[in-house]
Amino acid sequence: MxxxxxxxxxxxxxxxxxxxxxxxxxxxxxxxxxxxxxxxxxxxxxxxxxxxxxxxxxxxxxxxxxxxxxxxxxxxxxxxxxxxxxxxxxxxxxxxxxxxxxxxxxxxxxxxxxxxxxxxxxxxxxxxxxNRLSGTFRAAVFGANDGLVSNLALVLGIGATGVSTPIILATGLAGLLAGALSMGAGEFVSIRSQRELLAASDPNPETRSALPHLDVDANELSLVYRARGMDENEARAHAAEVLRDLTVDHSAGDTVDDHEEIGSALGAAVSSFLFFASGAIIPVLPYIFGLEGVAAVVLSSALVGVALLGTGAVTGLLSGGPPLKRALRQLAIGFGAAGATYLLGLAFGVSAA
The missing domain is CATH 1.20.1260 (Ferritin)
Incomplete structure (x- = not known):
């Protein structure tokens, strides 16, 4: 060699x-x-x-x-x-x-x-x-991105109409509060409703107390397993096995518990509220500190751009995808929405009326 x-x-x-x-x-x-x-x-x-x-x-x-x-x-x-x-x-x-x-x-x-x-x-x-953090993390990322994009679009759109800086600031703060409350409430209802739907599909644990009193010849229990997807012969055999040994919980493996993958409704709602608010405050910061006109627009857009790149990169990392590609995609979507609103504000601005 x-x-x-x-x-x-x-x-x-x-x-x-x-x-x-x-x-x-x-x-x-x-x-x-x-x-x-x-x-x-x-x-x-x-x-x-x-x-x-x-x-x-x-x-x-x-x-x-x-x-x-x-x-x-x-x-x-x-x-x-x-x-x-x-x-x-x-x-x-x-x-x-x-x-x-x-x-x-x-x-x-x-x-x-x-x-x-x-x-x-x-x-x-x-x-x-x-899977362990999917519910809360999803609410956090979606909340932050919605706050960044929607409030930047709102601030730029209102600013483009030519109104005064105090009105832009008040509009941005109002958008922050309204959006955060809406996101938090919506996420809570969504997660809670999904959990309730899953719970409705879970077997009733009290039903097992009726097993000793079933008519073995009629074997009504087989209907339960047929309803869960077994064919008739398989359902009858499984029901007979359960009736022979009532001390063993044969229903334990019949259902899949997806509740943990959904996450906590309250945790998702709080995360959604806080992260929307944390994203929505960024476009307003230049106006809070007294900037006006083009300087405020440029700084607001730059701050939001950095934040969008960050959330896109984190999402890419967690999903196993390329962080840079996800970050640039997030940036393009956010600036596209804000840019469209800014153009509408220019078209219908008070200065042009």
Whole structure:
């Protein structure tokens, strides 16, 4: 085998550093987990250690002192040590998806396959966390974005009509309060209604007390299981089994509890209210501090633009998508809505009347 070139050695050292850093990330995450999730994360760390051994074997005496991994991998390790949250798992998912091993002749096919599987494993772990915070997080992101876009559009549209700064400020504050109350109330009703619909589909626990008194020959219980989707023979067999052993709760596995994935109605409502208000106050800030005219419009738009980029990037991270693409999409949608309202304000402004 020919001696590796300096560029090849540098590439192998980079891979080695990344594998070490990724293994450390998984160990840090495992230290904040228990049970099955901890075992899965430790198994991922062991797999990264096998990859590390591959690059060490290729490097031999050229391994030198340990190098630092990519800045993205090091940032992931820093977040894992301090938070260990679904955000870190989402970042780890993207890191596994970017593995260069499939196109690298020095990486084995098994290593490339490992990285593909690791992405799916981390995706599964991240999905658990996404489900736990889906309701409240959805209300928070939607609330912040609605506050940013709707109040920027309102402030710019009213400002474009040529009214005075105090009127713009009063309009922006009124829009903040009205929108936050509307978002909070709407989210509460939505989540509560969804929970009530699910609860209506759950079996009534008191029904079980009637089982000992059923006519075994008629076997009305089979109708319950047929209504849940079993065919007639399967339903009769399952009902007969339940009647034979009334001390065992056979209905436990018949339903799926989706209540946790929906989230708390009150938590979603409060998050929606607070985040809408936090987003809606940003376009109003320049007017609160006394700016007027073009300066206020430019600063308000700039502040909202930064906030939209931030919420879009966070949404992209959590969903496993590209953060920059999601951030730019959020920015384009927000500025498009605000720009249309501003043009309408110019068209129907008091200065033109």
């Amino acid at each position: 020919a001696a590796p070139t300096p560029s090849t050695i540098r590439r192998w050292r980079k891979y080695l550093a990344d594998e070490r850093q990724e293994a450390a990330v998984y160990r840090d995450l495992a230290s904040r987990r228990t049970g099955e999730e901890r075992e899965i994360l430790l198994a991922l760390a062991e797999a990264e250690a096998r990859h590390e051994a591959h690059w060490l074997a290729l490097l031999g005496d050229n391994a030198g002192r340990p190098h630092r991994g990519e800045i993205r991998t090091r940032a992931l390790g820093w977040l894992a040590r301090r938070f260990g949250s679904v955000f870190v798992l989402a970042l780890a998912q993207r890191a596994e998806a970017r593995s260069p091993y499939e196109g690298d002749v020095d990486a084995t096919p098994a290593m490339a396959a490992d990285e593909r599987i690791h992405e799916e494993v981390v995706r599964g772990l991240a999905t658990r966390g996404r």
